[in-house]
Amino acid sequence: xxxxxxxxxxxxxxxxxxVNFDALFGxxxxxxxxxxxxxAIYALVALGYTLVYGVLRLINFAHSEIFMxxxxxxxxxxxxxxxxxxxxxxxxxxxxLIGLVVGALASGATALTVERVAYxxxxxxxxxxxxxxxxxxxxSLVLVEIFALWMAGFFSGRGFTENRxxxxxxxxxxxxxxxxxxxxxxxxxxxxMVVSAxxxxxxxxxxINRTRYGRGVRAVAQSxxxxxxxxxxxxxxIMLVFVLGGLMAGAAALLWNMRxxxxxxxxxxxVGLKAFTAAVLGGIGNLRGALLGGLLLGVIExxxxxxxxxxxxxVAAFVVLVVVLIFRPTGLLGESLGxxxx
Amino acid sequence: MTEAxxxxxxxxxxxxxxxxxxxxxxxxxQRWLTLLAGVAFLYYLPFLGDxxxxxxxxxxxxxxxxxxxxxxxxWAGVLFVCAxxxxxxxxxxxxxxxxxxxxxxYVGFYAVGAYSVALFGSAESPVVGAxxxxxxxxxxxxxxxxxCIPIALAFSLVAGVLLGWPTLRLRGxxxxxxxxxxxxxxxxxxxxxxxxxxxxxxxxIPGPEGPPSPDNKVFGLLxxxxxxxxxxxxxxxxxxxxRRLEHSRVGRSWLAIREDEDAAxxxxxxxxKFKLWAFAIGAALGxxxxxxxxxxxxxxxxxxxxxxxxxxxxxxxxxxxxxxxAGVAVxxxxxxxxxxxxxxxxxxxxxxxxxxxxxxxxLRPQGLLPSRRRTRELQDRAKEAPANVA
Numbered sequence: 042x043x044x045x046x047x048x049x050x051x052x053x054x055x056x057x058x059x060v061n062f063d064a065l066f067g068x069x070x071x072x073x074x075x076x077x078x079x080x081a082i083y084a085l086v087a088l089g090y091t092l093v094y095g096v097l098r099l100i101n102f103a104h105s106e107i108f109m110x111x112x113x114x115x116x117x118x119x120x121x122x123x124x125x126x127x128x129x130x131x132x133x134x135x136x137x138l139i140g141l142v143v144g145a146l147a148s149g150a151t152a153l154t155v156e157r158v159a160y161x162x163x164x165x166x167x168x169x170x171x172x173x174x175x176x177x178x179x180x181s182l183v184l185v186e187i188f189a190l191w192m193a194g195f196f197s198g199r200g201f202t203e204n205r206x207x208x209x210x211x212x213x214x215x216x217x218x219x220x221x222x223x224x225x226x227x228x229x230x231x232x233x234m235v236v237s238a239x240x241x242x243x244x245x246x247x248x249i250n251r252t253r254y255g256r257g258v259r260a261v262a263q264s265x266x267x268x269x270x271x272x273x274x275x276x277x278x279i280m281l282v283f284v285l286g287g288l289m290a291g292a293a294a295l296l297w298n299m300r301x302x303x304x305x306x307x308x309x310x311x312v313g314l315k316a317f318t319a320a321v322l323g324g325i326g327n328l329r330g331a332l333l334g335g336l337l338l339g340v341i342e343x344x345x346x347x348x349x350x351x352x353x354x355x356v357a358a359f360v361v362l363v364v365v366l367i368f369r370p371t372g373l374l375g376e377s378l379g380x381x382x383x
Numbered sequence: 384m385t386e387a388x389x390x391x392x393x394x395x396x397x398x399x400x401x402x403x404x405x406x407x408x409x410x411x412x413q414r415w416l417t418l419l420a421g422v423a424f425l426y427y428l429p430f431l432g433d434x435x436x437x438x439x440x441x442x443x444x445x446x447x448x449x450x451x452x453x454x455x456x457x458w459a460g461v462l463f464v465c466a467x468x469x470x471x472x473x474x475x476x477x478x479x480x481x482x483x484x485x486x487x488x489y490v491g492f493y494a495v496g497a498y499s500v501a502l503f504g505s506a507e508s509p510v511v512g513a514x515x516x517x518x519x520x521x522x523x524x525x526x527x528x529x530x531c532i533p534i535a536l537a538f539s540l541v542a543g544v545l546l547g548w549p550t551l552r553l554r555g556x557x558x559x560x561x562x563x564x565x566x567x568x569x570x571x572x573x574x575x576x577x578x579x580x581x582x583x584x585x586x587x588i589p590g591p592e593g594p595p596s597p598d599n600k601v602f603g604l605l606x607x608x609x610x611x612x613x614x615x616x617x618x619x620x621x622x623x624x625x626r627r628l629e630h631s632r633v634g635r636s637w638l639a640i641r642e643d644e645d646a647a648x649x650x651x652x653x654x655x656k657f658k659l660w661a662f663a664i665g666a667a668l669g670x671x672x673x674x675x676x677x678x679x680x681x682x683x684x685x686x687x688x689x690x691x692x693x694x695x696x697x698x699x700x701x702x703x704x705x706x707x708x709a710g711v712a713v714x715x716x717x718x719x720x721x722x723x724x725x726x727x728x729x730x731x732x733x734x735x736x737x738x739x740x741x742x743x744x745x746l747r748p749q750g751l752l753p754s755r756r757r758t759r760e761l762q763d764r765a766k767e768a769p770a771n772v773a
Contacts, residue, residue: 100556162745167764170556171485172748175701178694179740186734203730310690314563321560352575359564366557367549 065347070225072343078231078300080339081238085293086316087323087331088245089152089286095326095376096262096282099170102177103155105313106184107148107287111294112304113188114147115140116210117196124211133213137295145291152287153280155180161276181309189306207305210298234296241292242332245285249328258282262326315342318362324372333373403755425615429459429608449723456723459607463679465719466614467672472699472715473618473625473708474668479697480705480754481634482661483641484551485559488566489669489696494688495542496670497677498573499535501585504528504678506594508585509578528589532674539670540663542569547662551655566693573685584684588677595681602678610679617675621668622708628664629708637661642760698736702743704750706757713752 065072086108093101124136159176194204214233218226249255260268261278269275297312298304315338323334338358345357365373406414427435432445449455471493478486502510506525515524526534550561573579587594590602591613601609628634636657639647644654677683695718703714722732743751749758 094556098556100559159741159745163748166748166761167767168748168761169764171479171701171705172744174485174559175698176741176744178698179737179744182733182737183741186731186737190730190734317560318564321557325556353571356568356571359561359568362564363549363561366553366561370553370557 061348061350065344068224068347070223072347073340074222074225074227074231076340076343077336078234078339079343080319080336081234082293082296082300082312082335083316083319083338084238084332084335085241085289085296086312087320087335088242088289088328090317090320091323091325091328091331092258092282092286092289094320096258096279097160097164099160099173100177100317101155101283101286102174102313103159103181103184104152104286104290105309105316106181107151107155107309108290108294108297108312108316109188109304109306109309110151110184111144111148111287111291112210112297112308113192113196114291115144115295115298116208116304118143119211119213120196120198124213126211127215128213136213137299140295140298141292143291144294145288148291148294149284149287151184152283152290156280156283164279185306185309193306205306207303210302210304212299212302214299216300230299234300237292237296238332238335241289242328245289246328248285254278254281315358318358321372322362322365324374324376326376327372327374330372330374330376337373422619426612428462429611431458447724449720449726452724452726455726457607459611461720461723463607463611463614465716466611466618467676468696468699468715468719469712470614470618470621470672470675471669471696472703472711473621474665474672475696475700476705476708476711477625477628477637477661477668478665479700480707480711480757481629481637481641482658483637484658484661485556485697486562486662486665487559487690487693487697488546488562488564488569489665490688490690490693491546491562491566491569492539492542492666492669493673493676493692493696494566494569494573494685495539495666496535496673497683497688498579498585498673499538499670500528500531500674500677501588501683502579503534504531504589505585505587507587509580513578523594525589525594528591528593528678531589532671535670535674536667539666539673542670543663543666544659546666547659551658551662563690563693566688566690570685570688573688579685582685584682586682588681588683590678590681604681607679610675614675617671621671622712625664625668625708633657633660638756698740702740702750704753704757707750707752707754710750710752710754714750717751 086104089104089107090101093099093104118139119136122136122139127133128136155177159180160173163173163176189205190203191201193208194200194202197204197208214230216228216230219229219232220227249258257268257273257278258281260271260273261275265275268278293312297308316335319334319338320331321334322338323330323332325331338361341361342354342358346354349357369375409417431448432441432443433439434441445451448458449461450458471489474492475486475489478484478489502508503526505511506515506523508525511525514520515522546562546565550558553561574582579585589595590599590610592599592602595604597603602613603609629637636647636652639650639652640654640657648654699715699718700711701714702718703712704710718736722729722736725732728735749761
C-alpha cells in the first residue's frame with residue numbers, strides 16, 4: 042500500500058502494459074459485430090429519450106427505469122409460464138413474442154405513469170427544466186427502490202421480499218455462431234438484436250412520418266401552441282410519445298434479457314446513461330440520430346474496452362461525446378423531430 | 384383545492400412572505416444580535432442538550448441528536464458532514480441557482496479537492512512517494528496541510544475552467560450530460576491510475592495537525608467536534624464572501640444570464656466569461672469541501688465520489704430553494720441530517736428520499752426557502768404557460 046518504490050510515475054496512468062493495439066486490430070471485425078449488437082440496445086432505449094426530448098425539450102431521467110421494469114416484467118412472465126432452459130425452437134419463438142408484448146406493455150404503462158405523476162402538473166405550471174429533472178430523478182429512485190425492496194423478489198418467484206442481487210433469466214435461444222464474415226463469428230442472438238433494432242426504428246420512422254398521429258407528434262414538436270390551435274390534442278400527443286418511448290424500451294428489455302440473461306434492480310442506470318449519451322451523440326430529437334448514436338457508441342465502447350482491458354470503457358464514451366459536442370453542438374445528425382423529415 | 388385550504392395557504396403565504404420584510408425592517412443592532420446568537424448556537428450544536436462544563440442537561444433537545452437512537456451515528460460527525468454539504472450546496476448554488484447552469488457532475492470537483500490533499504499531503508501517496516525519490520527526501524516528508532489548501536483550491540479551480548471552457552457554449556441539457564460524464568471520468572481516472580492510488584485509495588491524509596496519529600491533540604480521529612467547528616468556520620467565511628460576490632457586478636451578471644442570456648449579452652454582459660467564473664468559483668468551493676472531507680477521513684477511495692452523490696448535491700440545492708443561500712443551506716442540512724436521525728427506517732430511506740423529491744418539487748417547485756426573485760420568475764412562467772386544450 043505504501044507509495045514507495047513506485048515505478049516511474051509518469052507512465053503510471055497506463056500501468057505496466059501499454060495500450061493493447063494487437064487485441065483490437067487482430068480481431069477488428071469481431072469487435073465491430075459485438076459493438077453493433079451492444080449498440081442495438083442503446084439505440085432502442087435512446088429512441089425513448091429522443092422522442093420525449095424532441096417534443097417536450099426535457100430529459101426524461103426516469104426512462105432508464107422504464108427499461109428496467111421491462112426486463113423484470115418479461116422475466117416474471119417467463120417464470121409464470123414455466124420456461125425451461127433452451128426450449129424447442131417453436132416454443133422459444135412463442136415465448137419471445139409473448140415477452141415482447143409483455144415487455145412493451147409494462148414499459149409503456151410505466152412511461153405513462155411517469156408522465157402522469159412526475160410531469161403533467163409541472164407542464165401546467167410551465168416549470169423550468171431543472172424541476173422536471175429533479176422529479177424525474179426522484180421518481181426513478183422510487184421505482185428502483187420499489188423493485189429492490191419488493192418487486193425484484195416477486196418477479197424472481199420469491200414473493201414480495203427484498204432482492205438486491207443479480208437475477209438470472211432462463212436462456213431461450215442458445216447463442217451459437219450461425220455466420221462467419223471476414224473472420225467475425227456472428228451469433229443468432231446478435232443478428233436478432235441488430236435486425237430488430239433496425240425494424241423497430243423503421244416502423245417508428247414510418248409512424249412518425251406517414252401517419253396522422255405522427256403528424257400530430259411532429260406538429261407539437263415544432264410549435265405546441267400552433268399545434269393546439271390547429272386542433273391537435275397536446276396531452277394526447279405527449280402521452281403517445283411517452284408510450285412509444287416505453288414500447289421501444291420494452292423491446293430493448295427483451296433483447297437485453299436474451300443477450301445477457303441477467304437483470305437487477307439498478308441495471309437501468311448505466312444503460313440509461315449510455316443510451317442518453319447515444320441520443321445526444323446522434324443528435325437528440327432525431328430518430329435516425331438515436332440509431333446511429335447507439336450503434337456508434339456500442340462500437341466505440343467495445344473498441345475502448347479491448348484497447349485498455351475494459352478499464353477505460355466508460356471514459357472513452359464520454360470523451361467521444363464531449364469531442365463531438367464541441368465540433369457539432371447539436372450531435373452528428375442534428376436535432377430534427379420537428380422538421381418535415383425526421 | 385378546497386376554499387378553506389386555499390385561504391390557509393393565502394394566510395401562510397402572507398405571514399411567510401412578510402417575514403423577510405419584517406427582518407429587514409428591524410434596527411441594525413437587533414439584526415446583528417440575532418445573527419450572533421444564531422452563530423453562537425451553531426457553534427454550540429455538538430453539545431446539543433448538554434451544558435458544557437456541567438452535568439446539567441436540557442431536557443427535550445436530546446431528541447434531535449443522532450446518537451439518541453440505537454446504533455445512531457456520532458452526533459458531531461453528522462454535524463461535520465452537514466457542514467461539508469452546506470459548503471458544497473453554497474458552491475453549487477453559485478452554478479445552478481445564480482448562473483442557472485445545470486451541473487450534474489459536481490462530485491468531480493469535490494473529488495479533485497479531496498485527491499489534491501491526499502496526493503500531495505499524505506506521505507503514503509504515490510505522488511509524494513515519487514517526489515521523495517526524485518529529490519531524496521525522507522520517507523515521512525510530505526507537503527504541509529496548510530500548503531495543500533491553496534493547491535486543492537487551484538486544482539479544483541483549474542478543473543472548473545477546463546471543464547467549462549469547451550462545454551459552457553453548449554445549451555443547458557447538453558451541459559447536464561457532459562458534466563455528468565465529467566464526474567464519472569474523474570472517478571474512473573482515480574480508480575484506474577497508479578498515481579492516484581487506484582481502487583485501494585490513498586491512506587494517511589493529513590489534517591491541520593499533520594498526518595493522522597493518536598498523538599494529535601485537537602484534530603484527532605475520535606473527537607470530531609473540532610472538525611465540525613473548523614468546517615463551520617469555513618462555511619461562515621464562505622457565506623460572507625459569496626454574499627459579497629452575489630451583490631456585486633459579477634452576481635448581477637449571473638442573474639441576468641440566468642434570466643435571459645441573449646438579453647444579458649445585448650446589455651453588454653459577456654455570458655461566457657461570467658459563466659466560466661461561476662463554474663470556477665463553484666468548483667473551488669466544492670474542492671474545499673472535498674479537502675475537508677479527505678482530511679477528516681484520513682483515507683479516501685474513488686468509489687466514494689459516485690454519481691449518486693452528485694445527484695444528492697443537486698437535490699440539496701433544488702429542494703432547499705435554488706438561488707437563496709439560506710435555502711440551500713437548509714436543504715443541505717436536511718438531506719444530510721434526516722437520513723441519519725431516522726436510521727431506524729434505513730431500509731426505506733432511498734425510497735423516502737425519492738418520494739420527498741417528487742412531492743416537494745410538485746407542490747413547491749421553487750424549493751422550501753426560495754429566493755424572492757426566483758419565486759417571481761416561476762409565477763411569471765406560469766402565466767406564460769401555453770393554453771392547454773383539454
